[in-house]
Amino acid sequence: MSADGSTIHVSDTDEAAAERAEVQAGRLPYRYGLQWQAPFQERVAAQLRPGIRVLDVGSGARPAVPSDQRPRGCHYVGMDVSARELERAGPDAYDEIVVGDVCTPIPSLSAAFDLVVSWQVLEHVSSMRAALDNQRAALAPGGRMIAMLSGTWAIYALAARVIPHRTSITLQTRLLGADPRDKFPARYDGCSDRSLRRQLTESGWSSWEVVPYYKAGGYLRFSRPLLRSYLAYENWAERTGRANLATHYLVEAVA
Numbered sequence: 001m002s003a004d005g006s007t008i009h010v011s012d013t014d015e016a017a018a019e020r021a022e023v024q025a026g027r028l029p030y031r032y033g034l035q036w037q038a039p040f041q042e043r044v045a046a047q048l049r050p051g052i053r054v055l056d057v058g059s060g061a062r063p064a065v066p067s068d069q070r071p072r073g074c075h076y077v078g079m080d081v082s083a084r085e086l087e088r089a090g091p092d093a094y095d096e097i098v099v100g101d102v103c104t105p106i107p108s109l110s111a112a113f114d115l116v117v118s119w120q121v122l123e124h125v126s127s128m129r130a131a132l133d134n135q136r137a138a139l140a141p142g143g144r145m146i147a148m149l150s151g152t153w154a155i156y157a158l159a160a161r162v163i164p165h166r167t168s169i170t171l172q173t174r175l176l177g178a179d180p181r182d183k184f185p186a187r188y189d190g191c192s193d194r195s196l197r198r199q200l201t202e203s204g205w206s207s208w209e210v211v212p213y214y215k216a217g218g219y220l221r222f223s224r225p226l227l228r229s230y231l232a233y234e235n236w237a238e239r240t241g242r243a244n245l246a247t248h249y250l251v252e253a254v255a
Helices: 014-024 038-047 083-088 128-138 155-162 165-176 193-202 224-239
Strands: 053-057 075-080 096-099 113-119 139-150 207-213 248-254
Touching (some): 038 113, 053 128, 083 096, 193 207, 193 248
Parallel strands (some): 053 113
Antiparallel strands (some): 207 248
């Protein structure tokens, strides 16, 4: 629930519903039955208030906060390297758009925002350090960054190192029913618990938190033997607190 009493509603997907059914049948761990976007959306909603200035990094066709769920007077800016992706969002998705790379300083954005958000974007940047520096620069003093990103050592990240991107898209489309328009090359620069903590410290954030998550079995749902083997490993990593092996990270930092 946001500061003005509104709630960000997390939309369900066919994949999420299928995973919950697998959890109920005892074939997937409990964490797979949780709404995947909920922790991110809850943190974002807690910061929303009337008149807030929000920069959505890498927002493209899907803003992190839908227009009908923003507080009164909110100024919502979408930023993406692709003008085409921003156009896919529709004419009412943003109050303003910026076509640019978060790894490149944009002086006009300096100290212009109260909140910077990004959903599954930072694994795609060429330099995590530059992205963190530029997001902090875009925030007014005391402003916050909230981001969810994929981890360097997740099974899909390891596969991305050896499988060409076009081949990967074809496989995900055929085996998982993924929409190829939503698949972009990922670099996974600095996307580990250890690296994120070091870079957040070096980037000069006044405070920060990195929360690990473990949920990548969906990529292997086409093969039950592979899925069972993988889950044994993922459950071990989660149970023993191997944060550097997490599949995703939720990051909240204060400028």
